Amino acid sequence: MIASLPLPLPFPFELAFMQRALVAGVVVGVFAPLIGTFLVQKRMSLIGDGIGHVAFAGVGAGIIAGVYPVWTALLFAVVGALGIEWLRARRKASGDLALALFFYSGIALGAVLANAKGGLGTSVIGFLFGHALTVDALEVVVILLLGSLVVGLVIALRRVLFAIVTDEDWSGVTGLPVTEMNALLAVLTAVAVVAAMQIVGILLIAALMVLPVATGQLLARSFKGTLRVAVAVGVGSVVVGLTSSRLWGLAPGGAIVLVSALVFLIIALARHTIPRGTLLEMPEP
Amino acid sequence: MALSAAPDTSPSELLVEARGVSYAYASTFVVEDVDLTVRRGEFVALVGPNGSGKSTLLRVLLGALQPMRGSVRLLGQPPDEVVDRWRIGYVPQRPTLAPDVPATVREIVATGRLARRGWWRPLRTADFDAVGHAIDSVGLDDLADQPITELSGGQQQRAFIARAFAGEPELLVLDEPIAGIDAESQRRFRESLVHLIGDHGAGVLLVSHELSAVSDVIDRVVVLKRRVLFDGPPARLVDEGVSLGIHREDLPLWLEGLR
Numbered sequence: 001m002i003a004s005l006p007l008p009l010p011f012p013f014e015l016a017f018m019q020r021a022l023v024a025g026v027v028v029g030v031f032a033p034l035i036g037t038f039l040v041q042k043r044m045s046l047i048g049d050g051i052g053h054v055a056f057a058g059v060g061a062g063i064i065a066g067v068y069p070v071w072t073a074l075l076f077a078v079v080g081a082l083g084i085e086w087l088r089a090r091r092k093a094s095g096d097l098a099l100a101l102f103f104y105s106g107i108a109l110g111a112v113l114a115n116a117k118g119g120l121g122t123s124v125i126g127f128l129f130g131h132a133l134t135v136d137a138l139e140v141v142v143i144l145l146l147g148s149l150v151v152g153l154v155i156a157l158r159r160v161l162f163a164i165v166t167d168e169d170w171s172g173v174t175g176l177p178v179t180e181m182n183a184l185l186a187v188l189t190a191v192a193v194v195a196a197m198q199i200v201g202i203l204l205i206a207a208l209m210v211l212p213v214a215t216g217q218l219l220a221r222s223f224k225g226t227l228r229v230a231v232a233v234g235v236g237s238v239v240v241g242l243t244s245s246r247l248w249g250l251a252p253g254g255a256i257v258l259v260s261a262l263v264f265l266i267i268a269l270a271r272h273t274i275p276r277g278t279l280l281e282m283p284e285p
Numbered sequence: 286m287a288l289s290a291a292p293d294t295s296p297s298e299l300l301v302e303a304r305g306v307s308y309a310y311a312s313t314f315v316v317e318d319v320d321l322t323v324r325r326g327e328f329v330a331l332v333g334p335n336g337s338g339k340s341t342l343l344r345v346l347l348g349a350l351q352p353m354r355g356s357v358r359l360l361g362q363p364p365d366e367v368v369d370r371w372r373i374g375y376v377p378q379r380p381t382l383a384p385d386v387p388a389t390v391r392e393i394v395a396t397g398r399l400a401r402r403g404w405w406r407p408l409r410t411a412d413f414d415a416v417g418h419a420i421d422s423v424g425l426d427d428l429a430d431q432p433i434t435e436l437s438g439g440q441q442q443r444a445f446i447a448r449a450f451a452g453e454p455e456l457l458v459l460d461e462p463i464a465g466i467d468a469e470s471q472r473r474f475r476e477s478l479v480h481l482i483g484d485h486g487a488g489v490l491l492v493s494h495e496l497s498a499v500s501d502v503i504d505r506v507v508v509l510k511r512r513v514l515f516d517g518p519p520a521r522l523v524d525e526g527v528s529l530g531i532h533r534e535d536l537p538l539w540l541e542g543l544r
Contacts, residue, residue, distance in 0.1 A: 043383065159404075162392070166393070174452065175373070176404055
């Protein structure tokens with residue numbers, strides 16, 4: 001499919017580079033809010049940011065070692081995510097202190113490593129802020145594969161993940177695998193961050209994991225409804241963000257995040273005229 | 286509803302068995318030399334003044350704390366080795382649910398079914414039926430699809446009781462579940478406990494200050510103040526001048542006298 005681009009799509013997605021951005025962006029627009037909904041319930045809204053900073057150290061390491069930086073970023077992000085979760089679960093450090101530790105060590109190490117190999121060039125900026133309009137076919141495939149992994153596992157395990165992120169102590173007493181699921185959620189968050197970093201960038205990925213969820217919580221009455229609204233807002237923000245990027249030459253990552261922030265703002269202001277749950281309500285099967 | 290994988294045990298099976306259990310924070314014993322049993326089909330109430338060690342004892346019984354002396358068997362096994370923990374239903378004193386969690390009553394109650402079903406398996410029709418029954422049994426059927434955050438404190442507590450019921454537990458442990466809930470909710474609560482014990486043969490361990498709503502269905506009252514001061518049928522407590530049902534102040538006053 002990627003090879004046969006461009007497909008006959010209307011403006012602004014008629015060109016191959018816009019179609020690659022659209023495919024990769026829509027995938028990101030699905031999985032980032034999907035996993036973000038669980039992170040927000042766990043009071044770990046900013047973990048995506050922390051993991052992103054660690055992933056940046058991985059990007060730096062990849063540039064130094066001459067390896068495809070996505071793989072080294074993935075390795076760093078997964079190890080960092082498990083480290084943050086380990087600290088959180090043992091309450092060795094408070095959640096935000098654990099994050100701060102990883103945040104700043106990660107971004108500092110990334111800056112040192114990337115700079116050691118001839119300065120912070122445009123490729124590094126691309127990882128920090130995303131380069132949706134210049135993703136190549138290989139990058140799109142990597143995003144699709146990693147994204148499918150995240151979406152598949154989160155959907156399959158949504159009920160047990162929901163139980164654990166909303167009431168961890170109770171879940172443990174009744175025999176749900178709290179430690180294992182927390183570790184899995186950390187790893188999937190790391191995978192999501194790395195998969196999304198080329199589209200919205202390391203510095204903005206957490207926004208796409210959180211802002212659509214905030215809108216979902218405003219509109220939906222159920223967890224299922226929140227998931228659906230969040231994903232719809234995520235995908236919509238990507239499409240509108242890419243379009244405005246093409247039209248007005250905006251930075252695509254920033255435009256996508258600004259759109260999702262704007263959506264939240266508008267919904268929050270209009271909140272009293274749209275009663276919660278009237279837009280979509282789905283009873284359990 | 287048939288209990289899947291029902292363990293092959295006698296009706297008098299000891300679900301909880303604590304022998305000579307002691308626990309200390311620093312060098313101060315908060316629980317000392319406690320014997321406590323809960324059998325299948327038995328309703329045991331654990332009472333005691335604030336700071337009498339009830340919560341600590343509960344945590345030891347459930348395996349969250351290791352006893353310093355004595356031994357605990359939970360479902361016939363050491364508490365930290367119990368594999369089939371889904372057989373335990375638990376209603377915490379203060380649920381740790383976030384105040385803005387976007388979830389309906391039904392979604393929260395359904396989590397009570399996961400451990401029993403096998404958390405990796407999708408829920409089936411029978412599971413959703415059990416969830417529906419649990420919601421009905423606490424009288425929340427009208428509110429089942431409302432966001433849990435829009436319920437009153439008493440209604441929320443009933444939802445957490447329904448969550449424990451949804452797994453059709455063989456041992457139900459409740460930590461002060463009816464503190465501050467209204468009379469109608471207490472009546473519903475009593476009915477669903479009677480149903481769980483009578484129809485499912487479950488054992489119940491209820492920690493509470495307030496036993497009047499359930500006084501007529503309790504088999505044994507255990508009074509704890511660091512040590513066990515009383516363990517017997519409510520009628521014998523009545524002989525001590527404590528009436529659990531009619532004079533609602535009796536028990537708190539008697540407990541006060543134990544200080």
